[in-house]
Amino acid sequence: MRAARTNRRISAVLQYALLGIAAFLSVFPFIWMGISATNSTADIITGKLAIGSQFMANFASFFAKVDVPLIMWNSAKVTLLGTALTLLVSSVAGYGFEMFRSKFRDRIYAVVLLTLMVPFAALMIPLFMMMAKAHLINTHIAIILPMVAYPFIIFYFRQASKAFPSELRDAAKVDGLKEWQIFFYIYVPVMRSTYAAAFVIVFMLNWNNYLWPLIVLQSNDTKTITLVVSSLASAYYPDYGTVMIGTILATLPTLLVFFAMQRQFVQGMLGSVK
Amino acid sequence: MASARRGSLKRYYDVNGWLFVTPALILIAIFLFYPILRSLSLSVYSGRGMMMKFAGFGNIVRLWNDPVFWTALGNTVTFFVIQVPIMIMMALILAAVLNNPQLKLKGLFRTAIFLPCVSSLVAYSILFKSMFAVDGIVNRILETVGIIDAPINWLTDPFWAKVLIIIAITWRWTGYNMIFYLAALQNIDKSVYEAARIDGVPSWRRFLHLTIPMLKPVILFTTITSTIGTLQLFDEVYNLTEGKGGPANATLTLSLYIYNLTFRFMPNFGYAATVSYVIVLMVAILSFLQFYAARERK
Numbered sequence: 131m132r133a134a135r136t137n138r139r140i141s142a143v144l145q146y147a148l149l150g151i152a153a154f155l156s157v158f159p160f161i162w163m164g165i166s167a168t169n170s171t172a173d174i175i176t177g178k179l180a181i182g183s184q185f186m187a188n189f190a191s192f193f194a195k196v197d198v199p200l201i202m203w204n205s206a207k208v209t210l211l212g213t214a215l216t217l218l219v220s221s222v223a224g225y226g227f228e229m230f231r232s233k234f235r236d237r238i239y240a241v242v243l244l245t246l247m248v249p250f251a252a253l254m255i256p257l258f259m260m261m262a263k264a265h266l267i268n269t270h271i272a273i274i275l276p277m278v279a280y281p282f283i284i285f286y287f288r289q290a291s292k293a294f295p296s297e298l299r300d301a302a303k304v305d306g307l308k309e310w311q312i313f314f315y316i317y318v319p320v321m322r323s324t325y326a327a328a329f330v331i332v333f334m335l336n337w338n339n340y341l342w343p344l345i346v347l348q349s350n351d352t353k354t355i356t357l358v359v360s361s362l363a364s365a366y367y368p369d370y371g372t373v374m375i376g377t378i379l380a381t382l383p384t385l386l387v388f389f390a391m392q393r394q395f396v397q398g399m400l401g402s403v404k
Numbered sequence: 405m406a407s408a409r410r411g412s413l414k415r416y417y418d419v420n421g422w423l424f425v426t427p428a429l430i431l432i433a434i435f436l437f438y439p440i441l442r443s444l445s446l447s448v449y450s451g452r453g454m455m456m457k458f459a460g461f462g463n464i465v466r467l468w469n470d471p472v473f474w475t476a477l478g479n480t481v482t483f484f485v486i487q488v489p490i491m492i493m494m495a496l497i498l499a500a501v502l503n504n505p506q507l508k509l510k511g512l513f514r515t516a517i518f519l520p521c522v523s524s525l526v527a528y529s530i531l532f533k534s535m536f537a538v539d540g541i542v543n544r545i546l547e548t549v550g551i552i553d554a555p556i557n558w559l560t561d562p563f564w565a566k567v568l569i570i571i572a573i574t575w576r577w578t579g580y581n582m583i584f585y586l587a588a589l590q591n592i593d594k595s596v597y598e599a600a601r602i603d604g605v606p607s608w609r610r611f612l613h614l615t616i617p618m619l620k621p622v623i624l625f626t627t628i629t630s631t632i633g634t635l636q637l638f639d640e641v642y643n644l645t646e647g648k649g650g651p652a653n654a655t656l657t658l659s660l661y662i663y664n665l666t667f668r669f670m671p672n673f674g675y676a677a678t679v680s681y682v683i684v685l686m687v688a689i690l691s692f693l694q695f696y697a698a699r700e701r702k
Binding site: 141142145148149152153154155156157159160162163166174175176177178179219220222223225226227229230231232235238242245247248249250251252253254255256257258259260275276278279281284309313334337338340341345356359360363364368370373374377380381384385388392396 | 427430494520524527607663688691
């Protein structure tokens with residue numbers, strides 16, 4: 131009896147220790163980012179783990195090197211516009227695939243799912259050539275367009291649409307609403323939390339997008355924050371003090387979005403597994 | 405009469421259905437189908453920039469004799485063969501522990517462990533680059549604790565650079581995979597666990613004989629998605645190890661090689677497209693294996 135209780139206690143201690151270590155390792159780089167932003171480059175690369183006094187200097191130096199309002203505006207524009215369009219087009223398609231009984235529907239849907247497996251590396255050269263031909267290099271449209279019909283989000287909305295009560299749709303039809311009215315006035319409000327989770331996913335994808343913008347955005351006035359921070363950090367002797375301000379600016383929006391919508395997001399992730 | 409009405413109703417659904425899916429289908433055709441086919445047609449051409457000549461199987465011959473390609477392929481395979489099992493195992497264990505109903509502070513632990521996958525790939529790569537500097541915080545801590553005697557050259561030693569990439573991806577994605585397992589575990593009937601617990605089955609055996617078998621489909625799914633993700637590895641290697649692919653190409657991946665062939669060296673779209681089809685082929689084979697395994701289950 132006592133042995134069992136000791137065993138259980140040891141197991142509890144082990145479990146908390148494991149989670150504690152994992153949680154600490156997960157969070158540590160974020161703490162490191164915060165601490166480093168207050169230190170000089172020399173202190174950062176020698177691993178100083180205490181808050182310093184260089185925050186304002188780093189901050190000023192980053193703003194001197196980078197046109198911060200412009201770059202943040204570029205990122206915000208690409209992200210918000212891209213996210214809005216993706217949610218619109220992909221959720222309409224997801225709803226369409228679930229609600230209608232068109233011929234060939236399943237075959238077309240299977241092909242859409244197949245595109246989930248196409249790696250971006252195989253697309254980027256033709257996409258780049260297309261954009262060059264269309265004179266869209268250095269434009270934000272070129273960043274947004276290829277991501278709008280996002281197969282994973284179509285799949286996600288179709289899965290979620292299965293939970294949309296068909297009685298609602300039938301009642302609306304009796305009341306004389308057209309399909310698009312049913313979609314915008316009934317489906318969208320009812321599926322709020324599905325949209326919230328999809329928003330978090332697509333927002334992060336767009337904000338953190340790197341390879342495609344790296345290829346398309348070559349002029350400094352169109353670049354996004356991830357590109358700018360990356361190029362600052364790729365110098366032979368990067369000025370880490372300055373770079374840390376950039377990594378904070380690059381990370382903060384996704385952190386805020388995540389914390390603001392954490393509950394819906396986790397629920398959405400859980401829903402996608404069923 | 406009745407059948408005519410049903411016919412028109414059916415057409416009404418058809419038309420509306422098409423209207424709803426058409427915008428997405430057009431975009432997918434332009435930005436996914438066309439490029440993937442264009443890539444295939446490009447792969448039989450060779451040359452600089454837009455000056456391309458038909459090369460037939462020339463690119464495949466070049467591929468076969470290209471040591472840099474084989475290095476990139478080897479690195480890419482090394483990354484997923486070592487990293488994916490480590491990460492899946494860690495994610496499983498963490499999910500199993502977090503699923504314990506008596507556990508306190510569950511939400512806090514879950515959020516903390518999930519936090520890395522909110523960070524941008526570029527930002528965390530830069531953070532890791534500063535943390536793993538020769539005199540950096542990681543070497544410092546390892547020396548203080550007594551795990552190592554001399555600092556490790558994480559960024560400049562070919563072996564340790566690979567290890568660093570593996571550590572970095574594991575940090576970023578373990579929490580992401582863990583969430584899928586947690587979700588699946590919460591759908592499992594708890595009475596099975598209770599019964600096993602009352603019967604005195606120790607927790608490690610419950611994990612081995614209950615948790616893992618019940619999660620098999622999700623494990624398969626996450627293994628495949630993680631492997632495909634590793635096949636496309638770019639942001640981390642580009643930002644952690646000098647853009648070109650690290651010391652002596654030790655961290656060069658296929659995606660980075662394609663990028664270099666297209667935008668860094670003298671551009672050769674045809675050859676780069678050929679290399680990209682190696683990734684397509686690998687993803688196709690892995691996906692086929694997934695479908696095969698899924699069918700087996702039924």
